[in-house]
Amino acid sequence: xxxxxxxxxxxxxxxxxxxxxxxxxxxxxxxxxxxxxxxxxxxxxxxxxxxxxxxxxxxxxxxxxxxxxxxxxxxxxxxxxxxxxxxxxxxxxxxxxxxxxxxxxxxxxxxxxxxxxxxxxxxxxxxxxxxxxxxxxxxxxxxxxxxxxxxxxxxxxxxxxxxxxxxxxxxxxxxxxxxxxxxxxxxxxxxxxxxxxxxxxxxxxxxxxxxxxxxxxxxxxxxxxxxxxxxxxxxxxxxxxxxxxxxxxxxxxxxxxxxxxxxxxxxxxxxxxxxxxxxxxxxxxxxxxxxxxxxxxxxxxxxxxxxxxxxxxxxxxxxxxxxxxxxxxxxxxxxxxxxxxxxxxxxxxxxxxxxxxxxxxxxxxxxxxxxxxxxxxxxxxxxxxxxxxxxxxxxxxxxxxxxxxxxxxxxxxxxxxxxxxxxxxxxxxxx
Numbered sequence: 001x002x003x004x005x006x007x008x009x010x011x012x013x014x015x016x017x018x019x020x021x022x023x024x025x026x027x028x029x030x031x032x033x034x035x036x037x038x039x040x041x042x043x044x045x046x047x048x049x050x051x052x053x054x055x056x057x058x059x060x061x062x063x064x065x066x067x068x069x070x071x072x073x074x075x076x077x078x079x080x081x082x083x084x085x086x087x088x089x090x091x092x093x094x095x096x097x098x099x100x101x102x103x104x105x106x107x108x109x110x111x112x113x114x115x116x117x118x119x120x121x122x123x124x125x126x127x128x129x130x131x132x133x134x135x136x137x138x139x140x141x142x143x144x145x146x147x148x149x150x151x152x153x154x155x156x157x158x159x160x161x162x163x164x165x166x167x168x169x170x171x172x173x174x175x176x177x178x179x180x181x182x183x184x185x186x187x188x189x190x191x192x193x194x195x196x197x198x199x200x201x202x203x204x205x206x207x208x209x210x211x212x213x214x215x216x217x218x219x220x221x222x223x224x225x226x227x228x229x230x231x232x233x234x235x236x237x238x239x240x241x242x243x244x245x246x247x248x249x250x251x252x253x254x255x256x257x258x259x260x261x262x263x264x265x266x267x268x269x270x271x272x273x274x275x276x277x278x279x280x281x282x283x284x285x286x287x288x289x290x291x292x293x294x295x296x297x298x299x300x301x302x303x304x305x306x307x308x309x310x311x312x313x314x315x316x317x318x319x320x321x322x323x324x325x326x327x328x329x330x331x332x333x334x335x336x337x338x339x340x341x342x343x344x345x346x347x348x349x350x351x352x353x354x355x356x357x358x359x360x361x362x363x364x365x366x367x368x369x370x371x372x373x374x375x376x377x378x379x380x381x382x383x384x385x386x387x388x389x390x391x392x393x394x395x396x397x398x399x400x401x402x403x404x405x406x407x408x409x410x411x412x413x414x415x416x417x418x419x420x421x422x423x424x425x426x427x428x429x430x431x
Contacts, residue, residue: 001128001131001132001199001202002199002200002203003252004131004192005193005196005199008193008196009298010193010196011045011046012045012046012193012194012196012197013193013196014041014044014045014046015041015042015045015046015049015196015197016196016197016198016199016200018037018038018040018041018045018049019037019038019041019049019052019176019197019198019200019201020200021033021037022034022035022036022037022038022041022052022053022056023173023176023200023201023204025037026056026059026168026173027167027168027173029167029168031056031060031064031068031072032072034056034060035053035056035060035069035072035073035076036072036076038050038052038053038056039073039076039077039080040076040080041053041197042099043077043080043081043084043099044080044084046102046197047099047100047102047103048103048183049197051176051179051180051183052176052179052180052197052198052201053176054176054179055172055173055175055176055179056176057069057073058172059168059172060072081097084098085097091331091332092331092332093332105340109340110340110341114188114189115189115341115342116189116318116342117189117190117191118188118189118190119188119189119190121185123190124184124185124190124195127192127195128195128202130251130400131192131199131251132199132202132203132206133244133247133248133251134206134240134243134244134247135202135203135206135244136202136206138205138206138209138210138240139177139201139202139203139205139206139209140181140205141209142174142177142205142206142208142209143171143174143175143178143205145208145209145212145213146170146171146174146208146212147171148212148216149212149215149216152216152219170208173204174201174204174205174208176198176201177198177201177202177204177205180195180197180198180201181198210236210237210240213236214236214237217236247401250401250402250403251400251401251402253402254398254399254400254401254402254407257389257402257407258388258389258399258411259388259389260386261361261386261387261388261416262292262295262296262297262359262388262416263297264384264386265359265384265385265386265416265417265418266296266297266301266359267301268383268384268418269287269301269302269357269359269383269384269418270301270302270303272383272384272418272420273285273302273303273307274303277303277304277306277307283306284306284308285306285307285308285356285357286308286310286350286354286355286356286357287302287307287308287309287310287355287356287357287358287359288309288310288311288312288350288352288355288357288358288359289309289310289311289312289358289359289360290311290312290313290314290358290360290369290370291314291315291316291360291361291370292359292360292361293311293314293316293320296309296359310350310354310355311348311349311350312349312350312351312352312355312358313349313369314369314370315367315369315370317344318342318343318344319338319339319342319343319344319345319348320345320348321348322335322337322338322345322348353423355421356420356421356424357383357418357419357420357421358373358380358418358419358421359416359417359418359419360373360374360416360417360419361388361414361415361416361417362374362375362414362415362417363390363392363414364414373417373419374415374417374419378422379421379422379423380419380420380421380422381419381420381422382417382418382419382420383417383418383419383420384417384418385415385416385417385418386415386416386417387413387414387415387416388413388414388415388416389411389412389413390411390412390413390414393412394410394411394412395410395411397410398410398411399411
């Protein structure tokens with residue numbers, strides 16, 4: 001989970017980094033940095049990250065006063081928001097407050113959270129276990145376990161009083177995770193990236209559980225720990241770590257084996273495109289995607305502006321992305337053929353005959369809009385092909401976790417292909 005979230009180029013990933021910085025500063029009583037990091041996560045990253053800062057705000061107001069928090073919030077808000085609004089307003093040629101627009105569209109917009117991406121209540125539980133396995137389960141026990149520790153009085157010294165001179169109470173440090181879970185687990189629109197900002201907090205909460213379990217074991221076996229049960233206490237954290245690591249490695253290998261094909265295919269495309277660019281320096285090339293539009297990694301896999309991503313029709317009937325205008329004032333112009341209800345815009349499509357290259361996966365279930373292009377040998381030839389997991393024909397457990405020898409027997413793969421038009425030379429036109 002941490003690897004996926006850290007490497008993603010998303011606003012929620014930036015918010016996650018800022019949350020880690022804020023939590024660290026908060027634990028060290030550096031409230032200036034804590035508020036600044038939350039402000040950056042909220043205003044420059046994702047405005048909903050402000051929810052994580054609520055316990056920090058409460059702590060500052062309780063220990064240092066409301067006025068102190070107001071000063072910090074106003075200082076950082078002005079320092080970030082003023083230049084942000086100035087730059088955005090210049091680029092868009094109208095007054096733009098991006099964080100406010102995000103909230104207005106996603107919370108108060110006509111479609112709201114029900115427009116697309118609606119998943120059942122079990123979605124985050126399944127996704128969380130896949131990304132954090134044991135840690136995810138332990139994290140939900142953190143606050144109850146800490147409460148049990150306090151109730152049983154198993155700690156040798158009383159917890160420090162909540163004051164300006166003492167560390168942040170553990171129960172308060174755990175509340176940002178529970179606030180986030182309460183908000184996002186109950187929303188109909190669910191995506192894995194929505195949990196990125198609190199991924200580090202899952203690790204923190206699980207660590208608290210491990211520490212408390214060790215303390216409780218120490219208290220329970222205090223009379224005999226040196227003689228018989230000492231190994232149980234000292235090895236409990238090691239056992240949890242080894243178990244978590246083994247499942248995580250299994251998950252990582254399964255993800256790579258099952259889903260590395262798109263990046264490999266686009267790497268083949270880049271190398272092939274370099275050679276084609278040298279042979280045809282004055283031509284434009286259309287790289288087309290249909291049902292695989294959402295797995296296109298980025299334009300960094302296309303060598304230059306002469307290689308253009310294009311869409312062809314598929315069974316997906318929502319609104320596809322549209323690039324900014326190519327003119328120098330492209331960010332000023334409101335592009336045509338856009339809507340805020342995720343309705344299909346047919347202007348995005350080009351005829352498949354205009355495609356020079358096509359990236360597709362052969363699932364073996366053709367439709368009128370999604371034929372098996374790899375079998376149209378008179379029209380296409382395969383340039384590269386990589387195995388890609390067919391989730392619908394694979395066992396749920398073995399597609400999620402790799403078990404040597406057994407996974408190969410219970411999973412099925414199809415071909416993820418890069419196709420080149422057999423009419424390429426004829427279809428190329430000078431720029």
